[in-house]
């Protein structure tokens with residue numbers, strides 16, 4: 001496996017959707033290639049960051065109720 005191969009499947013590798021054999025290939029390559037090792041580390045950090053940002057934060061129930069009440073009050077006030 002070469003650097004180009006790693007670049008091509010890096011997302012699948014990080015997703016954990018890569019076949020076991022390919023994963024081992026990448027791991028082997030990473031021990032030999034500091035460039036790809038760094039690339040994967042950066043991609044992983046970026047990915048984790050984005051995923052954390054995108055993860056839906058469930059609003060607490062009381063907040064939802066308060067929000068919908070004040071929304072209703074606002075709508076009623078406008079009518």
Ligand SMILES: [Zn+2]
Pocket residue numbers: 002003006029033035036037
């Ligand atoms: Zn490489």
